[in-house]
Amino acid sequence: MFQKWKDRIDVTDIVMWLIGLTLLSLVLWGSISTLRAGLYTGRHWVDFLIFGLAQGSIYALIATGYTMVYGVLKMINFAHGEVFMSGPFTAYFVAIALWQSDFLDNYPIIGLMIIFLSSMAVSTTIAYFLEKIAYRPLRGAPRLIPLITAIGASFFLQYLFLGLYGSGIQAYPDMEILTGFWMVAGVRILRIQVVVIIASVLLMVALYSFIMLTRVGKAIRAVSEDKEAAALMGISVDGMISTTFVIGGMAAGAAGVLYALMYKQVYFFMGFIPGLKAFTAAVLGGIGNIPGAMLGGLFLGLIESVGPSLFLDGLGIVAPYQLKDAIAFTMLVMVLIFRPTGIMGERLSAKKA
Amino acid sequence: MAMLEVQNVHAYYGKIHALKNVSLKIEKGEIVTLIGGNGAGKSTTLRTISGLLKPREGAILLNGENLADYKAHQIVTKGITQVPEGRRIFGQLTVTENLDMGAFICRDKKLIAENVERIFEMFPRLNERRKQVAGTLSGGEQQMLAMGRALMSNPEILLLDEPSMGLAPVLVDAVFETIQKLHAAGTTILLVEQNARMALQVASRGYVIQTGEVVLHDVADSLLNNDMVRKSYMGEN
Numbered sequence: 001m002f003q004k005w006k007d008r009i010d011v012t013d014i015v016m017w018l019i020g021l022t023l024l025s026l027v028l029w030g031s032i033s034t035l036r037a038g039l040y041t042g043r044h045w046v047d048f049l050i051f052g053l054a055q056g057s058i059y060a061l062i063a064t065g066y067t068m069v070y071g072v073l074k075m076i077n078f079a080h081g082e083v084f085m086s087g088p089f090t091a092y093f094v095a096i097a098l099w100q101s102d103f104l105d106n107y108p109i110i111g112l113m114i115i116f117l118s119s120m121a122v123s124t125t126i127a128y129f130l131e132k133i134a135y136r137p138l139r140g141a142p143r144l145i146p147l148i149t150a151i152g153a154s155f156f157l158q159y160l161f162l163g164l165y166g167s168g169i170q171a172y173p174d175m176e177i178l179t180g181f182w183m184v185a186g187v188r189i190l191r192i193q194v195v196v197i198i199a200s201v202l203l204m205v206a207l208y209s210f211i212m213l214t215r216v217g218k219a220i221r222a223v224s225e226d227k228e229a230a231a232l233m234g235i236s237v238d239g240m241i242s243t244t245f246v247i248g249g250m251a252a253g254a255a256g257v258l259y260a261l262m263y264k265q266v267y268f269f270m271g272f273i274p275g276l277k278a279f280t281a282a283v284l285g286g287i288g289n290i291p292g293a294m295l296g297g298l299f300l301g302l303i304e305s306v307g308p309s310l311f312l313d314g315l316g317i318v319a320p321y322q323l324k325d326a327i328a329f330t331m332l333v334m335v336l337i338f339r340p341t342g343i344m345g346e347r348l349s350a351k352k353a
Numbered sequence: 354m355a356m357l358e359v360q361n362v363h364a365y366y367g368k369i370h371a372l373k374n375v376s377l378k379i380e381k382g383e384i385v386t387l388i389g390g391n392g393a394g395k396s397t398t399l400r401t402i403s404g405l406l407k408p409r410e411g412a413i414l415l416n417g418e419n420l421a422d423y424k425a426h427q428i429v430t431k432g433i434t435q436v437p438e439g440r441r442i443f444g445q446l447t448v449t450e451n452l453d454m455g456a457f458i459c460r461d462k463k464l465i466a467e468n469v470e471r472i473f474e475m476f477p478r479l480n481e482r483r484k485q486v487a488g489t490l491s492g493g494e495q496q497m498l499a500m501g502r503a504l505m506s507n508p509e510i511l512l513l514d515e516p517s518m519g520l521a522p523v524l525v526d527a528v529f530e531t532i533q534k535l536h537a538a539g540t541t542i543l544l545v546e547q548n549a550r551m552a553l554q555v556a557s558r559g560y561v562i563q564t565g566e567v568v569l570h571d572v573a574d575s576l577l578n579n580d581m582v583r584k585s586y587m588g589e590n
Contacts, residue, residue: 222443222454228405229441234429234458234506
């Protein structure tokens, strides 16, 4: 009995568990000492939470693009971060034109709508042609090949937009309706963060309803499960794959404007880190699973915002916020080691069985 | 003119010559069966008719129209629907959603609703489980769902690939009863089976395929009494 048990465990497992345990105890130790030191008050934590939710809902919107494409093509679209960048970077010029003509001040809601629509249109177009030009000819090729192509497409798009719009960091115009804060039950909440959270939740509900309730959504799920059987039912597999990229592009374009409004800046490289984070969120939630990606995004945003001060401050680290990316990617590694199927992974493993 | 005609088709998987000069004819309202051993090319023939595999040589004609330029999903709109081997239902979709996907080419909501009712009448078990996720159905129920799903497109020709595979004997009988019911209702059927005896009992004609070649073609009754068929495919000495 003991012998059998010993045979099944090798040194790597033990090292992995030790690393996991060490990290876990560090996190616990850090959290306890932070809380005991009383460095932050309740209001600070509420601020962190709301910022985390806003940040996380943007990740969640991008992550749905990764997860849906993985669903239909079993491939990570590493150029999705650039799909996310292309929209708001282009819409910046629309925003500036509207701002200079005072349109944005006089009709802020309509102005925002125009900015959103132009960003979504650009991101959608890029996503559509990305699939058509870069991925479709490789359908049926070994899985590594489209992956490498995706990385190539990512660089191509980055430098395309660098060439088109220049390398400078552009600032989105300030809008009066999005600045300032609201007081809710004695807590100060930044308006922009509320807007980001509400807009993202609405978009996610719309996207999820589309996938679950419409015929095209059902057909996309059918294609994710079995392409040949779907084709035998008269479903155009290529058409559904294009549709998936279009939906992912729309979500990314909208997320891009929210991101730009929150951080006020756009540039050609802005898609890289959020893209990686959203990919992390998609893996966290269980890649291929849409609610999982949404939850993963929110969770990652929260951890990134609460984590540095909660886990690291108590350990005496000088600049904990500089380590938020380290926290995010450590989580990715831990998930890949200990729960490769992600938070909502059961369904994925059931699908493969 | 035959309804479906496979003319001298050669098909390949990579370098493997899977179909060698295969020719078949199916008249309207007939049940024709294709029998043969494992890897003989039965499923490949159906895949080629459905457009999942394109013939390198030869032609497939439906009512005289060459299907060469159509993709798999377009061939469904021409009136050929296949129930693939192993059922291949969408396990994460509900029973109703599966049926709805079967009618994907149909835009008429009333017609779809009528078809769903017709299928539920034919397979009352599916009606009981209409909201259930299809992956949780039993093997027999999944086969009913696969056939029901294919019928949702009102096909002129139904291609059935091993519908009795992996089913308990009582369910095999039910599947063959369904096939006869469909035939009585006027559906033309091309049936691929390893269970040669039962297939030849419902079919009017049969083709025997070996290593990608049609080696024998006759009316079903003669095939049932053919020594080679009895030995190779019915387990008799």
